[in-house]
Amino acid sequence: GDSVTQMEGPVTLSEEAFLTINCTYTATGYPSLFWYVQYPGEGLQLLLKATKADDKGSNKGFEATYRKETTSFHLEKGSVQVSDSAVYFCALRNTGNQFYFGTGTSLTVIP
Amino acid sequence: DAGVIQSPRHEVTEMGQEVTLRCKPISGHNSLFWYRQTMMRGLELLIYFNNNVPIDDSGMPEDRFSAKMPNASFSTLKIQPSEPRDSAVYFCASAVPYYEQYFGPGTRLTVT
Numbered sequence: 091g092d093s094v095t096q097m098e099g100p101v102t103l104s105e106e107a108f109l110t111i112n113c114t115y116t117a118t119g120y121p122s123l124f125w126y127v128q129y130p131g132e133g134l135q136l137l138l139k140a141t142k143a144d145d146k147g148s149n150k151g152f153e154a155t156y157r158k159e160t161t162s163f164h165l166e167k168g169s170v171q172v173s174d175s176a177v178y179f180c181a182l183r184n185t186g187n188q189f190y191f192g193t194g195t196s197l198t199v200i201p
Numbered sequence: 202d203a204g205v206i207q208s209p210r211h212e213v214t215e216m217g218q219e220v221t222l223r224c225k226p227i228s229g230h231n232s233l234f235w236y237r238q239t240m241m242r243g244l245e246l247l248i249y250f251n252n253n254v255p256i257d258d259s260g261m262p263e264d265r266f267s268a269k270m271p272n273a274s275f276s277t278l279k280i281q282p283s284e285p286r287d288s289a290v291y292f293c294a295s296a297v298p299y300y301e302q303y304f305g306p307g308t309r310l311t312v313t
Contacts, residue, residue, distance in 0.1 A: 124301055133205075133292055133304035134244075179244070187232070187298050188257075193243045 092117040096180045096192035103170055103199050111165040111195045113154075113180035121182040123147075123156050123163040128177045128194070137165075137178070170199045205305035207293050213311045219281040222308045225274055226295030234302060235268055235278050236292040244292075250276065251298065283312045 097112040115121065122141045126134040138147030143158035152167045163180060180192040206225040214220055226233050234249040248258040253270045261268070265284070270276040280287055290309050294302040 122299075122301075126304075133306045134294075134302075135304070136301050139301055183299070183301070187251075189234070189246070189302060191244050191246075 092121070092182065092184050092188065092190050094180050094182055094190050094192040096178075096195055098193075098195070099177075100196040100198060103197070105172055105199055105201050106169045107199075109165070109167040109170045109174075109197070111178055111180075111197070113163045113165065113192060115161050115163065115180075115182050115190075117161075117182055117184050117190075119185040120158075121184045123154070124181040124183070125152070125154055125163070125165050126179040126181060126191075128179065130176070134179060170197070172199045172201055175199045205293055205295050205303055207291075207305035207308050209308060210306065211309045211311075213313065214283055215313055216284055217282045218312075219279065220283045220287075220310060220312075222278040222291050222293075222310070224276045224278070224293030224305060226276070226293070227303055228274070230295035230297055230303070231273060232296040232298055232302075233270060233276050234294040234296070235276070236294065237289045238292060238307070239289045247278070280310075283310075285312045288312050 093116045124139045125137040127137045128134045138149040140147040140156035146155045154165045175198050177194045177196045179194045208223045235247040237245045247260045248268045250270045268278045290307045292307045294304045296302045
């Protein structure tokens with residue numbers, strides 16, 4: 091079946107460090123891919139998305155490129171801030187409109 | 202738009218009591234999802250509706266859980282009787298089919 095696998099956390103970085111959170115997926119056809127962010131005590135918020143191969147989603151300095159050849163959608167940010175501390179979820183929506191979420195990766199950024 | 206609205210935001214109840222969680226999806230969204238989030242099991246899909254009809258309830262843990270969507274603007278998730286292991290944050294999300302989901306702020310349920 092379809093699924094999403096993302097890197098285990100927690101991840102701890104110093105402010106201004108480079109961030110990569112790996113995400114790979116398994117799906118038939120051409121799913122849409124998403125990154126969601128969850129701040130403490132809040133619901134998940136859409137961070138960025140990509141709907142077809144080679145698309146790059148970007149928002150708030152975060153980027154992810156839909157790589158069909160490697161079935162990946164890694165999240166990157168060049169310089170993290172303390173305010174980026176949150177849990178990040180990779181997700182896919184398949185052609186049957188079913189959603190699958192990864193297990194989440196907790197990020198803590200220290201000053 | 203106000204986004205997805207959930208109530209109550211916090212619920213504390215005793216084991217054996219009935220609990221009802223409520224959700225108002227974003228207007229125009231005709232897909233609605235209920236999730237449960239715990240530290241141990243992460244984010245779990247319980248049930249989802251399309252056009253008020255339950256499409257997949259395979260994630261509903263047991264018969265104590267039930268969900269309804271009587272109209273396009275309201276859904277409930279009921280637990281009866283509640284047990285301590287039901288303690289979790291319950292999220293409702295809505296979507297236009299084939300677009301991203303929008304999550305509500307969640308209901309934190311504590312069963313003592």
